[in-house]
Amino acid sequence: MKRKTIISIILAACFMICAAALCVSAADEKIMTxxxxxxxxxxxxxxxxxxxxxxxxxxxxxxISRIDGKYAVGAIGDSVFAASTTLKEVTIYSxxxxxxxxxxxGCTSLEKxxxxxxxxxxEIGDDAFYGCTALKEFKIAKSIKTVGASAFQNCTSVSLDFSDASSLTSIGSYAFAGCATASGxxxxxxxxxxLTDIGYGAFYGCSGITSFWVENGNTKFSSEDGVLYSENGGVLEMFPVSSSAINDGAFTVPSHVKKIKGGAFAGITGLEKLVISEGTTEIGGNAFYSCKSLEEIVLPESLKTLGSYVFLDCTSLKSVTIPEAVTDIGAFLFRGCSSLESVKLPSSLTEIPTGMFDSCSAIKKIDIPSGVKKISQYAFNYCTKLTDITVPSATTEIEACAFRYCSSLESIKLENVRTIGPFVFQNCSSLESIYAPHITIIPSFAFTNCTVxxxxxxxxxxxxxxxxxxFACDLLEDFEITPSIESIGDFAFSKCVKFKKAVIPATLKSLGIGVFSASGIESVVIEYGFTVIPERTFESCKKLSSVTLPSNIEEISSSAFTxxxxxxxxxxxxxxxKVGSGAFYGCRSLTRIYVGSEDTSITAGAFYGCDALVNVTIPARVKTVEAMAFAYCTMLDTVTFEEGTEYISSSAFSGCTKLTKLSLPSTLNIISSGAFAGCTKLYDFSVPKGVIYIGENAFQSTKWLANQKGDFVVAGDGVLIKYQGRSAIQTMTIPSNVKRLPAYCIVxxxxxxxxxxxxxNVEYIAKYAFAKIVQSQNSSGETVENYRIRYVTLCARKGTYAEVFANHEYYTFEELK
Structure with missing residues (x-):
């Protein structure tokens, strides 16, 4: 126990000492102004x-010399002057x-x-002068040891001087990339x-560089004809953008080079032909990136490895022969080689690597070696002129997007392919036929927009x-949904305008949203056992006339037959x-309505625009008729409510221009705004006494409203629907039978x-009950009308609801004597 106590004391003491040290450190770092x-x-x-x-x-x-003439400046901290657009000249003391x-x-005005x-x-830190586009010159002084990544990147006007850089040990990645591109x-x-460390792309696109010269004694680098090599010449490290080593557009890589480093020739614009001598075994990633003038390249038989993106955006390259010894090829080898027409691949190749010919828009034909087992993702993506390709019998797998946007490809046979990836033939707009007898899973977007x-x-x-x-396979007429199919994804056959019929077997376990939407389907049979029609399944199927549903269907989801x-x-x-919102929206020939046994509402827009409906009965279990449920059913003549409905939502029956008979239930409490607006023939009904709210324009343009007498139209349980008396009045007396003043009732x-x-006896006043209409002009000069609150004086007995409302809404209140 005594030993443990001593140890605890020692630990506590150590902690206090450390804490004190931290406090001292924090004090040392105190920020002053x-x-x-x-x-x-x-x-x-x-x-x-x-x-x-x-x-x-x-x-x-x-x-930059001293602070307050007292403290010499030893360092300029991170981002101190960043993004200053006024700074033009800086003097830095020793x-x-x-x-x-x-x-x-980002000091874009800094010149000197x-x-x-x-x-x-x-030390010059990362991004120290990044994007200083007006900087004219910078001399790497003999004191400078490290230049950080992107330190001078995109200093497009700068001229660099390395003549005194005798202490320089490290140059970071992209340190001088894009320098001198504008100055010439x-x-x-x-x-x-x-100098022993030069980061990747350190001088990429630096068009002012004519040569590299290595000082004697450097153990890492050497130079020959202005080209930078490793110390023993085995690695071609970097080729100057404006090199004089290019002769009539051509350059030959010396035979002592075993490896061309990644990015070595990146951005060289004057190189038209490159011959790589025998002996080179490896070319690194991005080695010839954006060599836009390169038309011809000779690769040696000794070559074994090609890195990723080696020829990225070599837009003039026309043909390439990859030697037989090459066994390792990186991703996106020829991406963006828009003039590439022919490539000979090594016969030993077993895989077309990821993105190998991505965006090679000129290539028309490619011979895939017979031993290729896999075509990787994006392999021929955007090869828009590819018309002739034979997939070998050894190929069993084609990954995602492999032939995406091959818009000239007309047919393809996949004799032994077992799997294909998503988007594999997306937007192959000329593809007419596909033979793939072993494919059991058709992935998402596989043939999207294959229009023929x-x-x-x-x-x-x-x-x-x-x-x-x-999706959008315009000429696809038929696809048998066999019993083996367990799932069909969202919009799988949407916009297949030639598609005519479908039988959905009971064995199907999952049917996605909008599977046949906007297709040309004319008839559909859903077998017994299938219980739910998903959302938008047949939306906008304007030719669909025959629908056979099983008796056990339990749910018709939203917009299923829109x-x-x-x-x-x-x-x-x-x-x-259950019947979802908009389920039969716009079904102009529908002659009956469907209400589920568990539905307590007729959902929003469920039968909107069903012109063939004539007589409708709302079942007692329906408590709510939601917004626009029967709007613009232009042949609707009679609506009968069984006792039970409590709420008719906004515009529920608006625009039913032939509606003449309406039987509202005594259970009704609310008729919302515009519920029967535009029912121009409606006259034969009465508003139940239990109605406590009637929204604005609920009966606008109806005969019933036009036939109302007197200055005030009151209905239900004392609801003031409308004031229709004289406009030019100063005082209005609300009738004693009014109990509720809804919004806009006296506009x-x-x-x-x-x-x-x-x-x-008034017990409810809406916030906008006394609103008025004002006219104004919009930005186009058109006259528009808007509602605005009208702050009038409210006169009523003390202690009434009117007084409470006036005080809450800032109206002037006057006691009625």
Whole structure:
């Protein structure tokens, strides 16, 4: 126990010492502000300042020397001057040893950097001068040891001077990429003996570089004719963009080169022909990226490895022979080679790598070696002129997007292919036929927008058809849904305008959304056992006239038959429990309605625009008729409600221009806005006494409303529907039989109205009850009408609802004596 106590004390003491050290450290890093308020800085143990923030905005010239004339600046911190668009010139004193990451990044007006006295900077951080497009020159001083990644990237006007760079040890990736592209300045890069690390793409696209020269004593690099090699010449490290080693557009890689490093020739625009001598075994990724003038390349028989993106965007390259010894090929080898017409592949190839010919838009024919077992994803993506391709019998797998947008491909045989990936033939707009007798799974988007596809042959044992698999296959007339198929994905046959009929077997376990939507299907049979018709299944099937549903159907989901204009009915459905919103929307020939046994509402838009409906009875179990449920059923004559309905939503029967007879139930409480608006022949009905709310324009343009007498139209349980008296009045007295004032009920009163007398029995006033209509002009000069609250004086008994409303809504209240 004593031992444990001693250990605990020691640990506690150590913790306190560490905490004290941290406090001291935190104190050392205290951020201070200069007297002029422009700089925030910290001090190190030698009282040297690191600038951490700069708040100036208008200065064009800055001198970095001392803070408040007292503390010498030792470092410029990260992002201190970043994105300053006014800064043009900076003078840096000899006390500064480090320029932090992004310190001057995006200073697009910065033209000149001066060093006062000797430059003692040893480190230039990542992105330090990135995008300083006006910077004219920069000399790598002898003190500088490291230049960070992208430090001068896209300094398009700069001329670089490496003549004094005797201490430089490391150049980061893309450090000088894109330099001097706008200035036309030409310069040589002198590699000092100390430099041992040059990052990937360090000089990519630096069009001012004419040559690399390596100082004697460098153990990592060497140079020959201005080209940068490894110390022993075995690796071609970097080729200068404006190299004089190119003779009449051609260059021959020396025989001592075993490897061409990734990105070595990237962005070389004057190179038209490249001969790689025997002995080279490896070409790294992006080696010839964007060599847009390269038309011809000779690869040696010794070559074994080609990295990813080697010929990316070599837009003039026309033909390539890949030697037989090549066994390792990276992804997207020829991507974007838009002039490439022919490629000879090694006979030993067993796989077409990912994206190998992606966007090779000129290639018309390719001979795939007989031993290829797999065609990888994006292999021929966007080969828009590819017309002739034979898939070998050894090929068993084709991955996603392999032939996507091969818009000239007319037919393809996949004799032994077992699997194909999603999007594999998407947008092959000329593809007429496919033979794939062993395919059992048709993946998502496999043949989307194959607009002329008409002949298909797959396995008889297909188990699934993925989402959008045959979407917009305009000429596809038939696809048998066999008992082996367990699932069909969303919109699988949508927009197949020639598709005529379908039988959905009871064995199908999953049917997605919109499977046949907007297709040309004319008849459908759904076998017994299938219980749910999913959303949008037959939406906009304007030729569908024959529908056979099983008696056990339980649910017709939202928009299932929307705009099926020829459907008259879907049979007797004794097991129907639910009907979704818009289920029969726009079914202009439908002669009856369907309400599920569990439905307590007729859903929104369920029978909108069903012009053939004449007589409708709303069952007692329906509590709500939702918005636009029967809107614009233009032949609807009679609507009968069984007792039970409580709520008729907005525009539920609007636009039913032939509706003449309406029987509303005594259970009704609410008639919402526009519920019967535009029912111009409606006159034979009465509003039940239990109705406590009637929305704006609920009976607009009906004969019933037109036949109402008196200044105030009151219905239901004292609901003021409309004021229709004189417009030019100053005082309005609400009748004593009014209990409820809904929104916009007195809009027809003129602007002179200033006082409203409200009876004591009023128990509800809507916020916009007293609103008026005002006219204004929109931005197009058109006159538009809007509602605005009318702040009149409300006169009523003290203690009534009217007083409470007035106080809450800021109306002037006057007591009625």
């Amino acid at each position: 200069s007297k002029n308020g422009l700089y925030r800085y910290t001090l190190d143990e030698n009282n040297k300042a690191t600038i951490v923030a700069y708040s100036g905005t208008d200065e064009t010239v800055i001198t 006390s500064v040893t480090k320029i932090g990451a992004g310190a001057f990044m 950097i001066n060093f006062h006295g000797n430059c003692n900077i040893t 300045n030409k310069f040589a890069v002198e590699i000092p003996a100390s 596809l008409s002949k298909i042959e797959f396995s008889k044992d297909i188990t699934s058809v993925g989402a959008y698999a045959f 705009d099926c204009v020829l459907i008259k009915d879907v049979g007797e459905l004794p097991g129907l429990k 027809d009163a003129g602007s002179s109205l200033s006082l409203i007398i409200i009876p004591s």
